[in-house]
Amino acid sequence: MTISLVQFRGADGARGVAVIGDDDAVRVVPGATTTLALAQQAIADRRSLRDVVANAGQGQAIDLSTVTLLAPIDHADSAHLLMTGTGLTHLGSAEGRDKMHRAIDSAATQTDSMKMFLMGVEGGKPADGQPGAQPEWFYKGDGSALIAPGDALPSPAFALDAGEEPEIAGIYLIDADGAPVRIGFALANEFSDHVTERGNYLWLAHSKLRPAALGPELLIGDLPASVEGTSRIVRGGETIWEKPFVSGEANMSHSIANLEHHHFKYALFRRPGDVHVHFFGTATLSFSDEVRTEAGDVFEIAAAPFRLPVSNPIAIAAPAPVAVRAL
Structure with a gap:
């Protein structure tokens, strides 16, 4: 229940x-x-x-x-809410990434993305309770980058792409003793810049520094082994792309416990009072189907057992001048 x-x-x-x-x-x-x-x-x-x-x-x-x-979790001080994630965690998730990187180096026999994915397939679900293969990890931002239900996802003016990633996120609170406690799970859109990532896989860190949206619900209890949903893009009231997606451990190359271990093993992420939103990854992207989004497009992500969807339009942020001065 x-x-x-x-x-x-x-x-x-x-x-x-x-x-x-x-x-x-x-x-x-x-x-x-x-x-x-x-x-x-x-x-x-x-x-x-x-x-x-x-x-x-x-x-x-x-x-x-x-x-x-509102977002199902927040913090009065946005600096004490951290958004992070792991990629190449789902069965099939290497296909799109591998395609990106092979386009750069057609002579490669096996890309780093595929190697990382296979490490997860072989060792991401250890049966003995010990830590398994280390996943890819990335930082997205703090609580100021968490977008409320229905609000626009602002893509930076310098971004090359504004793409959705339908995912499940784990929501955590660090207790007074520095131990992470999972509060629950949320349906999520881990917004990314896939064109930047495709340019060079070492730009993955740049491509992930984007806002993200959570659905309104915080699911309390166990996440089903298999989560099945639909991700779509609506433009001008018409659906221009739609595809089913799956998550949950039955569809993942890593166990959730293994992903949690490799995030919280760092003392930096066990600071009492902090909230963590950690995205578990996906295998379904409109970008892989050559879809290019536009300002005003609406992402709609729905999946049981969540009753309410993640729904947010795209906006393009105004250019922000960056000037560094010496004191």
């Missing part, structure tokens, strides 16, 4: 949290203003988040169409 938490802002500007139960009924969590505060309370009380929500009592029913939906 799973429940989902949704953060919202009412017409009066006040924040609240709602719970979506197994019966799809949506009710306010009495006294709750943020999911982070609920998670902090659960850790302090040594209880599950589900128990904390249940013990808060049954609040009034709410129609989510009457409120402003």
